[in-house]
Amino acid sequence: MNISTSQQLFNRAQQSIPGGVNSPVRAFKSVGGTPLFINHAKGAYLYDADDNQYIDYIASWGPMILGHAYEPVVKAIQEQAVYSTSYGAPTELEIKMAELIKSMVPNVDLIRMVSSGTEACMSAIRVARGYTGRNKIIKFEGCYHGHADSFLVKAGSGVATFNIQTVPGVTAGVSTDTLTCAYNDLDAVEKLVEEHKGAIAAIIVEPVAGNMGCIIPQPGFLEGIRKICDADGIVFIFDEVMNGFRLALGGAQEKLGIDADIITYGKVIGAGMPVGAFGGKRHIMEVVSPLGNVYQAGTLSGNPIAMIAGYTLLSILKEQPQLLKELDDKTAYLKDGLDNVLKASGTPYVINHLGSMISIHFSDHPVTDFATAASANNELFKKYFHAMLNRGVYLPPSAFESWFLNNALTKEDLDHTIKATAESLKEIL
Numbered sequence: 086m087n088i089s090t091s092q093q094l095f096n097r098a099q100q101s102i103p104g105g106v107n108s109p110v111r112a113f114k115s116v117g118g119t120p121l122f123i124n125h126a127k128g129a130y131l132y133d134a135d136d137n138q139y140i141d142y143i144a145s146w147g148p149m150i151l152g153h154a155y156e157p158v159v160k161a162i163q164e165q166a167v168y169s170t171s172y173g174a175p176t177e178l179e180i181k182m183a184e185l186i187k188s189m190v191p192n193v194d195l196i197r198m199v200s201s202g203t204e205a206c207m208s209a210i211r212v213a214r215g216y217t218g219r220n221k222i223i224k225f226e227g228c229y230h231g232h233a234d235s236f237l238v239k240a241g242s243g244v245a246t247f248n249i250q251t252v253p254g255v256t257a258g259v260s261t262d263t264l265t266c267a268y269n270d271l272d273a274v275e276k277l278v279e280e281h282k283g284a285i286a287a288i289i290v291e292p293v294a295g296n297m298g299c300i301i302p303q304p305g306f307l308e309g310i311r312k313i314c315d316a317d318g319i320v321f322i323f324d325e326v327m328n329g330f331r332l333a334l335g336g337a338q339e340k341l342g343i344d345a346d347i348i349t350y351g352k353v354i355g356a357g358m359p360v361g362a363f364g365g366k367r368h369i370m371e372v373v374s375p376l377g378n379v380y381q382a383g384t385l386s387g388n389p390i391a392m393i394a395g396y397t398l399l400s401i402l403k404e405q406p407q408l409l410k411e412l413d414d415k416t417a418y419l420k421d422g423l424d425n426v427l428k429a430s431g432t433p434y435v436i437n438h439l440g441s442m443i444s445i446h447f448s449d450h451p452v453t454d455f456a457t458a459a460s461a462n463n464e465l466f467k468k469y470f471h472a473m474l475n476r477g478v479y480l481p482p483s484a485f486e487s488w489f490l491n492n493a494l495t496k497e498d499l500d501h502t503i504k505a506t507a508e509s510l511k512e513i514l
């Protein structure tokens with residue numbers, strides 16, 4: 086595959102942008118090689134600057150759930166753009182967006198729009214602290230909630246990919262208020278809450294984790310945390326930035342049948358525009374300014390282009406619930422096909438899968454938390470990634486990421502991916 090234009094662009098980018106990228110994992114630093122510079126995308130395909138076509142399993146890390154350049158969304162953005170790209174004043178569209186979300190997801194009485202998943206999670210924590218008058222939070226090792234200081238402790242995604250133990254610039258003062266447990270370890274949560282009784286404002290979790298590969302909550306884990314939160318007055322935050330509007334219309338809360346107190350959103354909610362949101366039960370969200378004194382604001386929050394994009398996509402998902410079902414079926418088909426070729430290869434592997442979240446760990450033991458994800462053969466994953474890329478399949482460049490399927494994928498795309506996996510395994514094992 087000729088990627089000479091991407092190579093030139095990468096050299097040029099590094100002169101002006103740290104590491105040549107505006108978000109670290111894009112640099113392919115951990116897998117090696119040259120990141121592909123994308124020229125355009127349509128449906129399930131990315132086209133790089135040398136016009137190579139790839140089947141896209143990143144989907145902009147989640148948002149493009151119905152495929153790239155999805156026509157109703159493109160049209161809605163174009164129509165709005167002529168009326169200005171931002172007002173910094175309230176619009177009816179923001180009300181419609183809030184009402185639509187409330188009609189789709191449980192436990193959201195009030196919701197505030199922001200511009201990223203990071204902002205949503207950062208604000209949710211502030212609300213929980215303001216509401217409870219407590220300082221400490223519990224997060225889970227390998228979960229990623231964005232790059233706000235409080236979350237960069239034992240974080241997943243790029244922090245895990247680059248094996249950054251302590252992030253310089255995050256003060257010890259902030260980090261001491263972030264307590265961590267292993268994902269799926271309810272006993273550890275119980276112990277930690279007991280040790281810090283009355284001091285914990287919030288427990289934040291990715292209900293289905295996607296930032297250490299895909300990891301499924303074991304039965305009783307989230308239910309148990311719900312009980313602990315109720316008993317000790319702790320705010321239970323579901324970070325649904327990845328899960329929301331993907332696992333079900335009502336997200337992980339609906340899919341798993343568990344109620345959260347605050348829920349954060351990102352990715353799909355903005356259809357590829359910079360959008361996040363945090364919402365929750367009225368008595369908690371009432372602390373948010375200007376109702377209460379928990380200050381939170383944004384020049385571009387509720388931006389009309391971003392709102393119309395998200396509103397259009399969410400409306401379609403709501404009106405045509407078969408779309409998410411189709412996507413789940415495609416993911417299950419892919420899972421079965423990958424299972425067959427991986428089994429045939431004889432290499433130890435684990436596929437974790439729920440709905441349209443899926444990932445492969447080259448592991449001979451179940452992958453249920455960060456430690457088990459980190460002890461998989463991630464060197465083999467790097468080889469697999471490149472072998473797949475050479476066959477026109479663009480996977481996340483790290484075993485510490487979930488794959489993101491989109492509904493524009495055809496059966497032929499999935500079959501190609503399965504065949505490419507069989508060929509890749511032959512090449513790398």
Ligand code: PMP
Pocket residue numbers: 146201202203204206229230231232242291295296324325326327351352361
């Ligand atoms: N939470 C989760 C679960 C995420 O996966 C991410 C991003 N991958 C974030 C929060 C942060 O979102 P953003 O990158 O939009 O700031």
